[in-house]
Amino acid sequence: MSGENSLQQRVVARLSELDPGIAEAELQVLPGGHSGLTYRIDFLDSAAVVKAVPPGRAAIGRHDMLRQARILSALQDTDVPVPSVxxxxxxxxxxxxxxxxxxEAVEPVLDGIPLPEALVRSRARTAVGILARLHRVPVEKLGAPDVPAVSLTDELDKWTKVLRAGVAEYVEPGLRLAELLRASEPAPVSSTIVHGDYRLGNLLFEDEEATALVDWEIWSVGDPRVDVGYFAVFANHHNFPALGSPVEAFPPEEELIRLYEEKTGAPLAAPSWFRALGRFRMAAIMSHNLHRHRKGGHIDPDQELLPPTIAALISNGTTLMTDTGGRSVNNPNEADPNYERSMTAAKGRR
Structure with missing residues (x-):
């Protein structure tokens, strides 16, 4: 409590320089954040969001608030909609x-919040346009050139480490997918700013208008195709069995990629590889979260719904890498030994 009181005092002291009426305002915890302390505070005629390093945590990675503020400041005068610092x-x-x-930020395939089909399609297409605009922002906007570029090898190493820290039964099939990715790593392209967690759930919309791209905890400078492939994962509800609701209205992955190519004016090389990488990343994250839940690190019973999705993501990614024809894969490989057992268990809990 003393830490929150100290933060309250510091925030009010600083913001009162801009709004003297904030003196009696209190920080209100915003639920759902996993990358630091997140609060709302009444400010001027609206409100402000305050993000802080948790007490006792090192200000690195997703807890590095100054790094998050840096990217938002760099994007202030661009055509990428972000909150102002x-x-x-x-x-x-x-x-x-x-x-x-x-x-509102709604992830159609995960949140189970019904949206009109036309609105889902419109938001998905708008998101592709915003992503293309983000990737056009010069890296020099970040200021001092002290942000090293993340290579595709770096990406694979990072998410392989996360996978290894997850549930044991997914390590071996996940590593097989990682090896397929390593064996056919595409040639590099010019680095851009990469959001890192680009999806509709991190875009705020008022009806069809995007108002802000948020959650910049893992942004980097790297291969823009990482964002494209990750966004495409959420276009296919077969990647997420037992989670949320099927969303047939979401444009297919291939359509989103073609639209991105139109917006950028250039073909996207090796799209299947990056779609598979996106599945690998999501599987590693979910497996790690499930392991933390089961070990008591972050108790969340909903994590027990994840096994069929983790199996589907790994299986679908593996199929993408072994389908030499480059055809679309719409269904997870139900031959996966974990799939049927996980599906039955998840349905029994719902």
Whole structure:
């Protein structure tokens, strides 16, 4: 509590320079954040969002608030919609405040929130346009050239490490997929700013208008195709059995990739490889989260719904890498030894 009181005092002291009326305002915890402490505070005629390093945590990785503030500041005067940075306090534990963005963030395939089919299609297509605009932002906008580019080998190493820290039964099939990816790693392209977790669930919308791209915890400078392949994973509800609801209205992966090519004016090399990488990444993340839940690190009973999805992501990614014809894969490989057992268990819990 003392840590929250100290943060409250620091935030109010800084923001009162801009809004004297904030003196009596209190930080309100926003649920759902896993990358630091996230609060809302009434500010001016609206509100602000405050993100802070958790007490006792090192300000690195997803807890590096100054790094998050940096990318948002760099994108302020671009055509990528992001919240504006209001204040930054680099004293430990660091925090920053950004404008409150209007709208809702819905991941159609996961959240189980029904949306009109036309709205799903419109938002998906809008998201592709925003992604293309993000990848056109010059890396020099970041200022001092101290952001090393992340190679595809680096990407594979990172998510392989996450996979190994997950549930044991998914390590071996996941590593097989990782080896297929390593054996056919595409030639590099020019590096861009990469969001890292690009999906509709991280875009705020008011009806069809995108108001803000949020959750910049794992942004990097790297291969833009990483974002494209990851976004495509969420277009296919067969990747997520037992989670959310089937969404047939989401444009197919191939359509999204063609639209991205139209927006950027260049063909996307090795699209199947990056679609498979996106599945590998998502499987590693989910397996790691499930392991943390089962070990008591972050208790969340909903994590027990993940096994069939983890199996499907790995199986579907493997099929993409072994389907030499490059055909679309719409269904997970139900021959996977974990699939049927996981599906039965998940259906019994729902």
């Amino acid at each position: 209001i204040a930054v306090d680099d004293r430990e534990p660091a925090w920053f405040a950004m404008s409150w963005a209007r709208g």
